[in-house]
Amino acid sequence: MNQLIYFKNKKVLITGGLGFIGSNLARRLVGLGAKVTLVDSLIPEYGGNLFNIAGIEDKVKVNISDVRDEFSMRYMVQGQDYLFNLAGQTSHLDSMQDPFTDLEINCRAQLSILEVCRRYNPNIKIVFASTRQIYGKPEYLPVDEKHLLRPVDVNGINKMAGEWYHILYNNVYGIRACALRLTNTYGPRMRVKDARQTFLGLWIRLLVENNPFEVWEGHQLRDFTFVDDAVDAFLLAAANEESNGHIFNLGDKDVISLKDLADLLIKTNEGGRYILKSFPTERKQIDVGDYYADYSLIHSKLGWKPKIPLQEGLAITYAFYREHLEHYL
Numbered sequence: 001m002n003q004l005i006y007f008k009n010k011k012v013l014i015t016g017g018l019g020f021i022g023s024n025l026a027r028r029l030v031g032l033g034a035k036v037t038l039v040d041s042l043i044p045e046y047g048g049n050l051f052n053i054a055g056i057e058d059k060v061k062v063n064i065s066d067v068r069d070e071f072s073m074r075y076m077v078q079g080q081d082y083l084f085n086l087a088g089q090t091s092h093l094d095s096m097q098d099p100f101t102d103l104e105i106n107c108r109a110q111l112s113i114l115e116v117c118r119r120y121n122p123n124i125k126i127v128f129a130s131t132r133q134i135y136g137k138p139e140y141l142p143v144d145e146k147h148l149l150r151p152v153d154v155n156g157i158n159k160m161a162g163e164w165y166h167i168l169y170n171n172v173y174g175i176r177a178c179a180l181r182l183t184n185t186y187g188p189r190m191r192v193k194d195a196r197q198t199f200l201g202l203w204i205r206l207l208v209e210n211n212p213f214e215v216w217e218g219h220q221l222r223d224f225t226f227v228d229d230a231v232d233a234f235l236l237a238a239a240n241e242e243s244n245g246h247i248f249n250l251g252d253k254d255v256i257s258l259k260d261l262a263d264l265l266i267k268t269n270e271g272g273r274y275i276l277k278s279f280p281t282e283r284k285q286i287d288v289g290d291y292y293a294d295y296s297l298i299h300s301k302l303g304w305k306p307k308i309p310l311q312e313g314l315a316i317t318y319a320f321y322r323e324h325l326e327h328y329l
C-alpha cells in the first residue's frame with residue numbers, strides 16, 4: 001500500500017484528535033495530503049492539548065466537542081471516508097473512582113457513534129483504538145488475540161464493550177470496522193503531567209525536571225510501542241479491506257522489566273534517579289502483572305511490525321520534552 005497516494009484528499013475524522021496518538025496520526029495524515037478534521041472535548045484531565053497540533057493548526061479543522069453529543073457527531077461523520085475513533089477516558093484508576101463517566105465515554109458514546117454512522121454514513125471505514133487492558137491478568141505469554149478477556153477494572157470492561165460494538169456493526173450492518181489493541185504507547189505529545197495516561201509520561205517529566213521518579217516493584221514485564229509505529233498500524237488498518245471485522249494486537253519484539261526500563265531511561269538521559277517502592281494498594285488491586293503481546297496476526301495480515309527500537313524512541317521522546325515541557329504541565 002502506498003500511503004502517499006492512498007490518503008491524498010481522503011476525508012478523515014479523528015475523535016480524540018488533540019490527544020497523544022490522535023494528534024500524531026493527524027500530523028502524519030496532513031503530510032499525506034488527507035483532509036483532516038479533529039474532534040476533541042479538551043477535558044483537562046485527559047491528554048488533549050492544542051500544542052499537539054502546533055505547526056499543522058492551519059491544515060486541520062478542529063471541532064471542540066464531545067463524542068457523547070450525538071447531534072454533534074451526527075454532523076461530523078457525514079461525508080467522511082475514514083473515522084479513526086480514539087477519543088477515550090484512559091485512566092484505569094479514574095475509571096474506578098468515577099465509573100459512570102468512563103461508561104458514558106468508552107461504552108455508550110461508542111454505540112452512539114456507530115449508530116450515527118449506520119444512519120448517516122454507512123460507507124465510512126472505522127479503526128477503533130482498543131487496549132491490551134481488556135485481557136486482564138494474562139494466563140499465558142505472549143498474549144494473542146485468542147486469550148480470554150477478563151478485564152480487571154471498569155475501564156477495561158467499557159473498552160471491551162466499545163471494541164465489540166465496532167465488530168458487531170461490521171458483522172451485522174456491514175459498516176467496515178476493525179480494532180487495534182494497543183499496548184503501552186509512548187512518544188512525543190503523550191501526557192506527562194501525571195500518570196493518568198501512563199506511568200512513563202510522569203517518569204519522563206520528573207526526569208526532565210531533575211526529580212527522582214518512583215518505580216513500583218519493577219519486575220513487571222512490558223512491551224512498548226513508539227507512537228509512529230502505532231500510527232503506521234492505524235493507517236494500514238484503515239487502508240486495507242482485510243482488516244474489516246478483525247481485532248489486532250500491537251506489541252514489540254523486545255520485552256523489558258519496568259526496572260530495566262527505568263535504567264534505560266536514565267542511560268538515555270545520562271543521569272537521573274528513581275526510588276523503588278511497593279505498589280500503592282489501590283493500584284495493586286488493578287495491576288495485571290506481566291504483559292506482552294503476540295502481534296503476529298497484524299504482521300501476517302497487514303504487514304505491520306514495529307520499527308523504532310525502545311532506546312531510540314525514548315531518546316526522541318526525552319528530547320521532545322526537554323524542549324517543550326512547559327506546554328504539557
Ligand SMILES: NC(=O)c1ccc[n+]([C@@H]2O[C@H](COP(=O)([O-])OP(=O)(O)OC[C@H]3O[C@@H](n4cnc5c(N)ncnc54)[C@H](O)[C@@H]3O)[C@@H](O)[C@H]2O)c1
Binds near residue numbers: 021042049068085186
Ligand atoms: N497511550 C496508550 O498507551 C494507549 C494504550 C491502549 C489504548 N489506548 C487508547 O488509545 C486512544 C487514544 O489514547 P491516547 O493515549 O492518545 O490518550 P489521550 O488522552 O491523549 O487521547 C484521548 C483524547 O480523547 C479526548 N476525549 C476524551 N473524552 C472525550 C470525549 N468525551 N469527547 C471528545 N474527546 C474526548 C481527550 O481530550 C484526548 O485528547 C484511547 O482510546 C485509549 O484508550 C492508548
